[in-house]
Amino acid sequence: MRKFLSLFTDSYREFRHVNTITTCAVFGAMSVLLGYYSIRVTPYLKIGFSALPNELVDYLFGPVVGALFGGGMDLIKFMLNPTDGFNPGFTFTAMLAPFIYGVFLYKRPLSLPRMLAAKFVVIIVCNILLNTYFLSLITGNGYLAMMPQRIIKNLVQWPVDSLLFILVARALERAGAFRLIHK
Numbered sequence: 556m557r558k559f560l561s562l563f564t565d566s567y568r569e570f571r572h573v574n575t576i577t578t579c580a581v582f583g584a585m586s587v588l589l590g591y592y593s594i595r596v597t598p599y600l601k602i603g604f605s606a607l608p609n610e611l612v613d614y615l616f617g618p619v620v621g622a623l624f625g626g627g628m629d630l631i632k633f634m635l636n637p638t639d640g641f642n643p644g645f646t647f648t649a650m651l652a653p654f655i656y657g658v659f660l661y662k663r664p665l666s667l668p669r670m671l672a673a674k675f676v677v678i679i680v681c682n683i684l685l686n687t688y689f690l691s692l693i694t695g696n697g698y699l700a701m702m703p704q705r706i707i708k709n710l711v712q713w714p715v716d717s718l719l720f721i722l723v724a725r726a727l728e729r730a731g732a733f734r735l736i737h738k
Contacts, residue, residue, distance in 0.1 A: 562618060565617060566620050566657060579620070579624050582624075586606075586609055589604050609625055609628060613660060615733065621653030622654040622657070623650070630646060642692065644685065648686055652681045682705065682709050683709055
């Protein structure tokens with residue numbers, strides 16, 4: 556239990572380092588840029604890779620930094636490109652997902668099974684259950700009516716996103732980028 560709680564205190568202490576703030580800023584800029592290249596399949600279903608930099612922040616700095624970064628990025632992205640209606644519920648899930656990733660990934664070895672498990676929990680809790688609910692509130696469409704297309708999209712994207720994260724994170728690790736960040 557003590558080890559689990561130390562994840563949160565250690566993650567909170569990451570804010571003491573200038574490297575944490577600057578790395579978050581760089582990954583935030585990458586996330587915004589990648590967000591402009593997402594593909595809208597339907598008005599309420601889009602495929603994109605802007606979550607990849609966010610997941611790297613969660614892996615590097617943990618659940619506390621990840622949650623605050625995720626919430627901040629959600630607000631920044633909405634202000635830069637307000638295509639959908641604003642709902643604080645989306646900001647909540649934008650904070651909850653990095654929190655979950657941080658719990659699974661922070662200070663743990665990179666592995667595809669760990670990332671698949673983290674991504675699966677985020678997909679079920681955040682993407683399918685919560686975001687579908689918030690979308691149904693905004694659009695007036697039925698919650699259960701929206702569920703099938705969201706389940707299919709998330710289950711198809713689940714292994715792809717997980718593998719992409721592992722490949723990018725390992726490449727950055729091999730290049731020594733993570734050692735520079737945690738100097």
